[in-house]
Amino acid sequence: MTLLEVDGISVSFDGFQAINGLSFAIGEPELRAVIGPNGAGKTTFMDIVTGKTRPDSGRVLWGxxxxxxxGQSESAIARLGIGRKFQKPTVFEDQTVRENLAMALKDRRGPFSVLFGLPADEGRLLDFAEEVGLAAQLDRLAGELSHGQKQWLEIGMLLAQEPRLLLVDEPAAGMTPAEREHTTDLLKRLARRHAVVVVEHDMDFVRRLDCxxxxxxxxxVLAEGSLDHVTQNQDVIDVYLGR
Structure with missing residues (x-):
């Protein structure tokens, strides 16, 4: 089933055509990698889907x-089930992993529960921590985690909001080889029950995603298909691979 369809969207900024008749669709569940040179429109595409940027024309169809x-607000779109993880982790470094996850829980939005530390669903927190590989780190301050672990915590916080679509921006940047392998496995697992869009520059990482x-x-959209298919496309070779 198609979960998200971007239909003919265009947007320009001060005369620069950032998005030009872009159409894109992803099903649920599905894993998709989005690649392209700097200025290709990857970030603007995510901005439009999440409500940060309003296009000049086109539609974004959901569900x-x-x-x-x-035209809906960013918060309203997030409540529909569209979650976004930016390239730089945005976790609360002075709070523990458990507290970060608790603050992100979908049904725990009331200010009193956050301010006064009312009990959260510990079972759900543990599930999310286990999913991202941080079950043994629940009582550590987020600021003490490695860069890769902070990325996983942010993915866990995204999962706690129960999204149907996850937009993940350059997750492999700055990670060790072991962290990259863990992240690959995590994203592939998540794509068994979610729609996951990964924007990435690292071609080796994209190849390991196998999507x-x-x-x-x-x-x-210049090309679409398997990585082997698109990297053999002459247009892709000319504009992206530089060969």
């Missing part, structure tokens, strides 16, 4: 009803 979600790849260039 079983194909509801056009353009369908969408190549963007000048705000439109």
């Amino acid at each position: 079983e009803t194909n509801r056009n979600i353009l 369908r790849v969408t190549v963007l260039h000048e705000g439109r």
Whole structure:
């Protein structure tokens, strides 16, 4: 089933055409990698899907009803089930892993529960911590974690919001080889029950994801298919691989 469909969106900033008639669709569950050179429109694409940027034209259709979600606020779109993880981890470093996850729980939004530390569902917290590989780190301050562990914590916080679609921006950046391997396995597991879009520059990391790849260039889809398929496309070779 198609979960998200971006239909013919275009947007320009001060005369620069950042997105140019872009169409894109992803099912649930599915893992998709989005690649492309700097300026291809990858970040703007995510900004539009999450409500940060309003396009000049086109539609963003969501869910079983194909509801056009353009014009809704970022918070409303997040509540629909669209979650985004930025490249730089944004965790609360002075709080423990457990406290970070507790603050992110979908049904624990009331200010009193956060301010006064009312009990959260410990079982759910443990599930999310185990999913991302931090079950043994629950009582550590987030600021003490390695870069890779902070990335996993942020993914755990995203999962605690129970999204159907996860947009993950350059998760492999700055990670050790072991952390990259763990992240690959994590994203592939998550894609068994979620739609997961991974924006990434590292081609070796994309190859390990072993998924369908969408190549963007000048705000439109240049090619789509397996990594081997798109890297043999002459247009992709010319504009992205530089050969």
